Amino acid sequence: MxxxxxxxxxxxxxxxxxxxxxxxxxxxxxxxxxxxxxxxxxxxxxxxxxxxxxxxxxxxxxxxxxxxxLPIKAEDMQEIYQILTALEPDAAAHLAARKPTFDDLAPLREATDEMEQALEAGDLDRWAEADDRFHITLLELHGNRRMQSFVSALYDQAHRARIVTLRLRELPVRSTQEHREILDRLATGDVEGTRAVFRQHRERAATELLKILENYRLPQL
Missing domain, CATH: 1.10.10.10 (Winged helix-like DNA-binding domain superfamily/Winged helix DNA-binding domain)
Incomplete structure (x- = not known):
């Protein structure tokens, strides 16, 4: 067995x-x-x-x-990002409220550092993996296992769309900066600041992704 x-x-x-x-x-x-x-x-x-x-x-x-x-559809991604925007900012805010230590946030710093290094090297695949690791690790630190399991399945669906569209958009400089801002807010225990920056991050990413999905004929959809 x-x-x-x-x-x-x-x-x-x-x-x-x-x-x-x-x-x-x-x-x-x-x-x-x-x-x-x-x-x-x-x-x-x-x-x-x-x-x-x-x-x-x-x-x-x-x-x-x-x-x-399954194909990547704009309407599916819209629903997924609506859910992520509803759940993730609150999860991050709750983590900030616990006043995480420097050591607690080490995995998030490592992921953010790698995003910045990958961007400088022009390695978008490495950037995307570090981006995923940041979001997954944040949920692990939050500690709600059911939320982590549910949202991880959404990450898998969203990841496919991001990989397909990553080279159809501008370099993810702003996204990388937003991750650094989220990390800085977490480090200071800024609950509402963490929530606001995270929500802005997801809303901007959703708008950018959906625009591409709606305006480009992507391969093999």
């Missing part, structure tokens, strides 16, 4: 990463045996992994036709 669970977990992690990084891009479709062969695994763990990914809104299972990676 433990071995089967491990195989399912391995299939799930690999498929999710391929979807997040667009190695399996929006619209990609293949029968389950082909996907299993791609991973070098048997069909059973791959099937169970695909069921998990379907529940997370990343794929759909089509009878007798396999699995299809």
């Amino acid at each position: 433990a071995e089967k669970k491990s195989r399912v977990g391995d299939a799930y992690v690999q498929l999710k990463e391929d979807i997040r990084s667009n190695l399996m891009p929006p619209g990609f479709q293949a029968p389950e045996p082909e996907i299993a062969e791609r991973l070098g695994m048997s069909r059973t763990p791959v099937r169970e992994a695909l069921i998990r990914l379907e529940a997370e809104g990343l794929v759909e299972l089509i009878p007798r036709r396999g699995a299809r990676v």
